[in-house]
Amino acid sequence: MREYRDVILAYSIMLGLIILVGFLQSWSIALSILCFCLISAVMTMGANIQWGYAGLINFGIMGYTALGGLAAVLVSAPPVKEAWQVGGMQMIFCALIIAAMVFSVRFILKKFQKSNNRNYGIAFVIIVGLIFLRLISSPAIESIEAVSPATTGFLGGMGLPIVFSWIVGAFFAGALAYVIGKIALGLRADYLAIATLLISEIVIAVIKHEDWLARGVKNVIGLKRPVPYEIDLQSTQWFIDLVARFNQKSLNLITDTLEKEQFLKQLVIEGSTVFVKLCYAGLFTIVVIILLIITQKALYSPWGRMMRAIRDNEEAANAMGKNVVKQHLLIFVLGSAVVGIAGAMMVTYDGLFTPGSYRPMRYTFLIWVMVIIGGSGNNFGSILGGFAVWFLWIEAAPAALFLINFFTSGLADTNAFKIHLINSIPYFRLLMMGIALLLVMRYRPKGILPEKIKHV
């Protein structure tokens, strides 16, 4: 118990803060903060697997998140039959061409010695493949995008429950990570950071501009939820009864039946949003707990010890017969897959997919701030980082407003300087993040909950 004292203390403070928001602002806000905290926690766990366990820098978190979101669309959106009719076959054919290209390049790489001719051969295969792809796909894409472009204009998904996408998202992200890892993992740490950052931008560019895939910047809205809708709840008898039972006391105070009904209706509407968010929070908590159990087991298994050995001294681990390259690739794929789950969870929660909203500040650098502040190498720490930083990110605006009002209380409300400051409140959160990161790195470089290594 003693070794977990810090953990329990930090988590209780965090939960207390969220409950405080519930009392001071509203329960709906508190629960949506909680949901995003849980999603952020999954992301930080993914990043922590890569950075904390193995010391690999991955600045491509945005790309994996977006791929997870794409998986949510492809799994849950209803299929667009007309689009499949006009261009489906060609797109499948294109996929086959890509597969053929990959296999022939692999064949050439295996079969021939390293030489200029081999490079020319690979270049030839790729160029010919690209020309064929272009010729076949462009008419197909045009006709797919022409199918009622205001509502669909894409191939649609498979129409399955959206929860499946959490697994599919993990596979998508893992597959991308495999390719990136093959290309970039040999690079030095800061090169790897830059390369992954740029590759994630390419991923976003593709998702944004290939409209046939997921409507690009036109966004996909109205994805099906895994939890009930507020409207349905408000007309369900058991839910109304439940709300009535919860508010028995205040309802009994009202004597007038009409007024009572009105009040109950108001309560049911409020209750339904809270209930929906509670359902989401429950689902997300299950994911976080499962991941936490798996990652904890992995960290203290022989495999986890080997990863730490590789992280702390690559050459020594190599000399002991551990395959560093293979393990790096494995952990890169695993971590990215976890981030992919988080991406799918986020789209599930929002119910919409907006490729234009994926920006590196929010989805890469903020996650890194969470990992560093929480404590890299410690799963409890990274979850705490996700919670604390997301909480700060959301509550920075009210806090900044309070501080500005406090420090400029001597100035009139029409003072230009004060108005300017109040208008720029959204940007104080960047300032707070930056300062928090710098302070933690300076005075507590291992994070709030540092890594603990059990010595046997």
Next chain:
Amino acid sequence: MDYVNAIVLLLNYIFVPALSYGSQLALGAIFVSLIYGILRFAYFTAGDLMSFGTMFTILFTWYFQSLGISLGVLPTALLAIPFGIIITILYVLAKDKLVFSYYRMKKSPPVMLAMVSIGTMFVTQAIVRIVIGPFDRRFFDGEKFILKANEFKEMTGLNEGLTIKSTQVITLLVTIIVVSILFWFLNKTKTGKSMRAYSDNEDLALLSGIDPKKVVMITWLIAAVLATIGGTLYGLDKSFKPFTYFNNMLPIFAAAIVGGIGNPFGAFLGGYVIAFSEILLTYAYRKFFIYILPESLEPDGLLQLLSTDYKFAVSFSILVVVLLFRPSGIFKGKII
């Protein structure tokens, strides 16, 4: 077949824009490369430092405009650049003193410093957005065009026009001046040579009596100067928007790595490599081929290799290819 028109077409739509965009990238890439070579970390604040410098240049420009000072046909911003530079220098030196020097003393690994630079990135971004706001701003004044398309057509009697904006010429001239001074400084003066020695082999440089504090300080000075000038030129040519500047960090890094990171001259050329490939690969060549091919062979497609949406993706793909086949960059920088 009409070769003259075809050449003018390419000049107008590819060569001139790529040359000015490349110069702006090159200025950024040089200082990223210098910081990597001498301070030995990836400086993620690069784009935001440029927007910081540009912001103060804009503020001084507005101040001068309100006083009624202008440079006539030239943009007032040129007058404001020195003041912007001074404030940016103070800012980077303060940042170094407060933040970076601690990690340098402790000899922290480069990754740690890169993380710290992410912290300063957040702070710088916040400062810029709080002071000037996140909006798109134009601060160009003076004569806009040196050569207008119509004038060119009348002058030469060709079908194709050639437009040269004054900002493009200013960009090119300023870049040539700044870069020549910089390379003269690095190659000929004693301080510059000591900087290169420090970058090559830190221990040896320290043994031979080079003052590391001075080297670090001058690196930051150069970074501030290049960031402000590069940022202002970009803002004059296009417009100033903090988010675009943050995004420009990516092609700047691509340019620095493609040119061989740690090698300022490589970074300078890398800027042009990135700019030209971005524009060459996303330009629709239809009109060009109409001019040079006989009528019977006229193309019917747009003949565009990639849609303009993928402009950024081009530079990153080049980067990936370079990393795969020549990780030390085209012009051989530090071995990694």
